[in-house]
Amino acid sequence: MSAHESNESERPVGIAPGPATRAQQLAVDLQDERLIREEGLGGAIRGFGRRVRAGDLGSLPVIVGLVVIWAIFEILNPKFLSASNLVDLALQCAPVGVIALGVVLVLLLGEIDLSVGSVSGLAAAILGVGMTKLGWPILLAVIVAIAAGVAIGALYGMLFTRFGVPSFVITLAGLLGFLGVQLWVLGPLGSINLSFSSWIVQFANGWFLPPWLGYLLALVAALAVLFSDLRRARRRRAAGLSVPALSITVIKVVALAVVLSLIELVLARDRGTGVMFVFFIALVVLMNFLLTRTRWGRSIYAVGGNVEAARRAGINTRFVYLSVFVLCSVFAIVGGLLSAARLSAATQSAGSGDVNLNAIAAAVIGGTSLFGGRGSAWSALLGIVVIQSISSGLTLLNLDASVRYVITGAVLLIAVIVDSVSRRSRASHGQA
Numbered sequence: 001m002s003a004h005e006s007n008e009s010e011r012p013v014g015i016a017p018g019p020a021t022r023a024q025q026l027a028v029d030l031q032d033e034r035l036i037r038e039e040g041l042g043g044a045i046r047g048f049g050r051r052v053r054a055g056d057l058g059s060l061p062v063i064v065g066l067v068v069i070w071a072i073f074e075i076l077n078p079k080f081l082s083a084s085n086l087v088d089l090a091l092q093c094a095p096v097g098v099i100a101l102g103v104v105l106v107l108l109l110g111e112i113d114l115s116v117g118s119v120s121g122l123a124a125a126i127l128g129v130g131m132t133k134l135g136w137p138i139l140l141a142v143i144v145a146i147a148a149g150v151a152i153g154a155l156y157g158m159l160f161t162r163f164g165v166p167s168f169v170i171t172l173a174g175l176l177g178f179l180g181v182q183l184w185v186l187g188p189l190g191s192i193n194l195s196f197s198s199w200i201v202q203f204a205n206g207w208f209l210p211p212w213l214g215y216l217l218a219l220v221a222a223l224a225v226l227f228s229d230l231r232r233a234r235r236r237r238a239a240g241l242s243v244p245a246l247s248i249t250v251i252k253v254v255a256l257a258v259v260l261s262l263i264e265l266v267l268a269r270d271r272g273t274g275v276m277f278v279f280f281i282a283l284v285v286l287m288n289f290l291l292t293r294t295r296w297g298r299s300i301y302a303v304g305g306n307v308e309a310a311r312r313a314g315i316n317t318r319f320v321y322l323s324v325f326v327l328c329s330v331f332a333i334v335g336g337l338l339s340a341a342r343l344s345a346a347t348q349s350a351g352s353g354d355v356n357l358n359a360i361a362a363a364v365i366g367g368t369s370l371f372g373g374r375g376s377a378w379s380a381l382l383g384i385v386v387i388q389s390i391s392s393g394l395t396l397l398n399l400d401a402s403v404r405y406v407i408t409g410a411v412l413l414i415a416v417i418v419d420s421v422s423r424r425s426r427a428s429h430g431q432a
Contacts, residue, residue: 059367061418062382065411069386073393080393083270089385089392090273091204094280095120095339096355097384100362101287102331104380105324107363108291108304110372111160111167113328115174116359119152120336121351122178125185127200127337128192128346138200142337149333152178153326160325161318167325175356183348191347194340203279204341208272211264217278218260226253276338280381283331287377300324304372335359354405361408362387365415386411 073080099116106113123145130141156174159165186192194201209217226249233243267273291297302310303320311317339355340346366383368375387408394404 117356123336157322
């Protein structure tokens with residue numbers, strides 16, 4: 001009999017197995033003491049606290065800041081959280097929010113696109129001229145505008161990947177160049193009014209969800225999260241990994257359903273949830289899925305984290321850069337189309353002013369790191385809600401636009417400071 005068999009036979013009946021045996025009964029990712037994660041609801045809360053202390057703040061600063069902003073403006077003017085103002089706020093978020101979604105993708109690579117405002121203005125010009133002077137069907141004008149966006153993004157990607165021109169320089173040139181193209185397309189008139197009866201203008205201004213459909217979408221969203229979490233738990237369990245407690249999933253799903261239903265309840269007191277805002281949310285959900293559940297999305301984070309390591313790992317970095325620049329320009333085009341439809345006009349000022357800065361600021365304020373590799377599609381939504389909330393609140397208080405610029409700039413600076421501090425904290429905890 002071997003020594004091992006002798007030790008096993010001599011173990012008294014009823015004595016608990018030793019530490020090594022207990023470790024073998026744990027999930028694979030819990031056996032290493034460096035990867036210990038407490039299970040259950042309490043463990044999840046303690047784990048969240050540890051991540052926050054380590055600098056992994058996620059969207060927490062943005063959400064807290066948004067709550068503070070809404071509370072201050074509601075105290076100063078009770079009309080801020082009225083159903084009418086919230087409906088307008090949602091509609092105002094969609095055009096620039098779509099543009100910010102493209103900026104998020106570029107920032108995830110550690111690059112920048114300064115021309116999104118000019119590209120969106122070009123889209124408005126194409127839509128206006130196509131619908132009025134050229135007599136195109138609306139759908140054809142939209143397709144031509146999107147094709148222009150694909151061409152612009154492909155040009156940026158080629159200049160960046162083939163010639164190594166910095167994205168800052170490329171898009172700065174694009175900002176000036178496509179502004180000139182926009183003015184040339186509009187011609188001497190400089191302003192073209194769109195028919196209010198056209199479907200694209202109605203889409204941006206007059207289409208709202210009936211309440212029952214809003215509640216149904218809230219339920220569908222909650223069930224989708226439930227299905228996703230259960231599917232992820234099943235895959236982790238099959239791989240021998242730990243899974244979150246079912247109570248956490250239930251709480252998350254119920255909270256989401258309640259919050260979305262309350263939002264619909266408030267908006268339904270006025271006109272309801274705008275279809276254009278739902279379209280924006282759908283784009284955010286789609287991009288979040290692509291970024292988190294596809295090889296292409298994981299490649300973006302890898303390239304943004306360390307492009308040389310990503311290249312050595314076999315990732316086609318040229319394709320990643322090219323696809324991201326194309327998508328950014330396409331989102332700028334779509335945002336420009338929505339903005340023109342929202343205003344029922346295509347003018348020389350479309351895409352100018354603070355559109356460019358607000359789109360970039362929304363991506364950064366929403367939690368996308370300027371250093372690349374960190375952020376999500378939800379950053380565009382959170383950031384643009386913060387910016388438009390500030391704008392709406394100051395408008396209700398009859399304050400000058402200069403105050404809005406100052407406050408928005410201050411919020412942007414705070415967001416960058418928080419990102420830098422959290423990045424240093426993660427580095428000090430070995431999580432950078």
